[in-house]
Amino acid sequence: GEDVEQSLFLSVREGDSSVINCTYTDSSSTYLYWYKQEPGAGLQLLTYIFSNMDMKQDQRLTVLLNKKDKHLSLRIADTQTGDSAIYFCAEGGGGADGLTFGKGTHLIIQP
Amino acid sequence: SAVISQKPSRDICQRGTSLTIQCQVDSQVTMMFWYRQQPGQSLTLIATANQGSEATYESGFVIDKFPISRPNLTFSTLTVSNMSPEDSSIYLCSVEGRGPLEQYFGPGTRLTVT
Numbered sequence: 044g045e046d047v048e049q050s051l052f053l054s055v056r057e058g059d060s061s062v063i064n065c066t067y068t069d070s071s072s073t074y075l076y077w078y079k080q081e082p083g084a085g086l087q088l089l090t091y092i093f094s095n096m097d098m099k100q101d102q103r104l105t106v107l108l109n110k111k112d113k114h115l116s117l118r119i120a121d122t123q124t125g126d127s128a129i130y131f132c133a134e135g136g137g138g139a140d141g142l143t144f145g146k147g148t149h150l151i152i153q154p
Numbered sequence: 155s156a157v158i159s160q161k162p163s164r165d166i167c168q169r170g171t172s173l174t175i176q177c178q179v180d181s182q183v184t185m186m187f188w189y190r191q192q193p194g195q196s197l198t199l200i201a202t203a204n205q206g207s208e209a210t211y212e213s214g215f216v217i218d219k220f221p222i223s224r225p226n227l228t229f230s231t232l233t234v235s236n237m238s239p240e241d242s243s244i245y246l247c248s249v250e251g252r253g254p255l256e257q258y259f260g261p262g263t264r265l266t267v268t
Contacts, residue, residue: 085262086197086259088251088256088258088259091256131196133197141212142257144198145196146195147196
């Protein structure tokens with residue numbers, strides 16, 4: 044079945060870059076997503092990338108996709124305390140299939 | 155992005171009872187999804203709800219336990235029936251965005267079953 048894997052925790056110092064990694068197994072995945080969930084809040088769509096792209100950049104966020112290795116990463120430049128949250132990787136084929144989520148990576152910011 | 159609201163935001167229920175969760179969107183959407191997020195776990199898709207047709211359930215979820223209504227293009231309900239403590243979760247409504255592959259989530263309903 045489909046599977047999305049992420050590390051559970053990542054700790055970085057404020058001002059450094061954070062890199063959150065994700066691997067997936069479904070080779071038919073067409074779109075890959077990053078969501079952010081702050082404590083007590085809902086899921087916020089950060090960005091998504093089509094499977095025919097290698098990279099997507101949006102301000103402090105850079106998404107890299109290695110389709111051959113089925114590896115997705117989210118880089119957050121100049122990490123701030125407000126970036127502290129759980130980051131979920133998700134994949135989908137589009138249409139009515141919904142998304143398959145990883146378990147989420149807790150990003151911890153050290154002062 | 156779509157603005158999605160859910161009611162109730164949280165509830166504590168006794169086992170054996172049922173709870174209906176409402177999801178309201180500020181724009182018409184074709185597809186709505188219901189997810190469950192168990193404590194410390196990822197999100198799991200329960201079902202897809204399209205207006206005018208029966209919901210499509212994922213493996214492990216059945217209509218008798220999680221009946222869904224979709225009376226129009228801006229509203230859906232999910233009922234958690236005959237609840238047990240294992241049903242304690244956050245239940246999230248999701249809709250497609252303006253781009254067909256964007257999915258946005260409601261704030262969730264935190265359910266505790268005692």
